[in-house]
Amino acid sequence: MSRLIAPALIFTFWAGGAxxxxxxxxxxxxxxxxxxxxxxxxxxxxxxxxxxxxxxxxLPNRSGMLFVFDPPQRVAFWMKNTLIPLDMIFIDKTGAVSSVHEGAIPGDLTPIEGGDSVFAVLEINAGLAARYGIEAGTQMRHEIFSQGPAIWPC
Structure with missing residues (x-):
């Protein structure tokens, strides 16, 4: 019986850790x-x-703001009153990056379109998307995707 309990405990521990x-x-x-x-x-x-x-x-390095739009919708951002250059990462309901806008200019009022079915937008310091290879198809994991068809679930 202890042979059955040990794997169950390991699975529970692993799942809890995930x-x-x-x-x-x-x-x-x-x-x-x-x-x-x-x-x-x-x-x-x-x-x-x-x-x-x-x-x-x-904005501290490796930090950002995650905007959530539930239900998914057409979104556009601008940089009014924003003092730091940003990369904007647009994500669909599955957690897949649909597009990236690199280097949004502080104070610029030009709309930055994200697409028609945006569920979330991650804003990070400008230049980090290119540095880390964040592009369309990159997968994101966060608890906001737990209710949908997440590619990379929690």
Missing amino acids: LADCRPDRVELKNDQTQLRFNVELAITPQERSSGLMFRDS
Whole structure:
């Protein structure tokens, strides 16, 4: 009987560890070139999404803001009152990156279109998407994808 309990305990421990990796303050990204984490703040309410990273003069390395749009929808961002250059990573409901806008210019009012079915947008310091090879097809893991058809579930 102990032979059956040990594998069950190992599986439970492993599964619990995998779930523990998903936290509201962190996203993980992976593709053929890399796997990395970013610490994030969530912007879920309309008020949080409208203020975003405005008026901040810096963003710590490997940090960002994750904007959530439920249900998925057409989104566009601008850089009004944003003081730091950003990369914007647009993600669909499955957690797949659909597009990346690199180097959004601080203060620019030009709309940055994300597409028609955007579920989330990750904003990070400009240049990091290219440095880490984040591009269309990169997969994201975060607990916001737990209710949908996630490619890389928690």
